[in-house]
């Protein structure tokens with residue numbers, strides 16, 4: 164899988180207020196917490212235009228029935244054409260193949276577009292951590308916990 168292309172996609176799509184940790188130029192995409200088996204890509208021709216990463220939220224046996232979306236991005240030029248919706252559908256199928264009961268995610272309240280996407284894809288809010296993260300503009304955003312049943 165093309166790590167440099169995915170790192171470029173992360174850099175190009177990191178909009179202020181949408182992330183907790185900004186991607187840095189030159190930072191490798193793959194590492195201890197991001198392995199190729201957990202990354203699904205959307206391609207147009209042979210160019211990667213979007214990706215979704217899912218993995219277990221913890222390494223605990225008691226939490227092994229949950230998979231979590233931990234990364235999702237689509238190039239601006241391709242947005243609102245269903246790429247993320249398709250990636251999430253495939254992520255749900257992958258979570259089912261892994262035997263998960265639940266697919267969860269965390270999203271900042273300062274990212275209403277992503278929240279609308281997740282709602283449209285069947286996720287519901289399970290909890291909100293108020294003002295959990297400081298944002299680039301000097302304010303604070305809620306950590307919104309969303310999930311849906313896999314099976």
Ligand SMILES: CC(C)(COP(=O)(O)OP(=O)(O)OC[C@H]1O[C@@H](n2cnc3c(N)ncnc32)[C@H](O)[C@@H]1OP(=O)(O)O)[C@@H](O)C(=O)NCCC(=O)NCCS
Nearest residue numbers: 181235236237242243244245246247248276277279280283
């Ligand atoms: C959020 C993001 C992944 C959406 O990708 P996308 O491919 O444009 O989403 P889709 O085209 O599959 O959208 C499917 C549906 O989700 C909803 N939706 C998606 N983006 C939306 C937005 N910006 N505003 C409102 N609703 C939105 C709509 O219901 C949409 O259906 P419609 O276009 O028929 O109205 C993309 O904007 C992105 O990469 N943002 C920056 C990175 C990011 O915020 N990632 C999420 C971190 S938690």
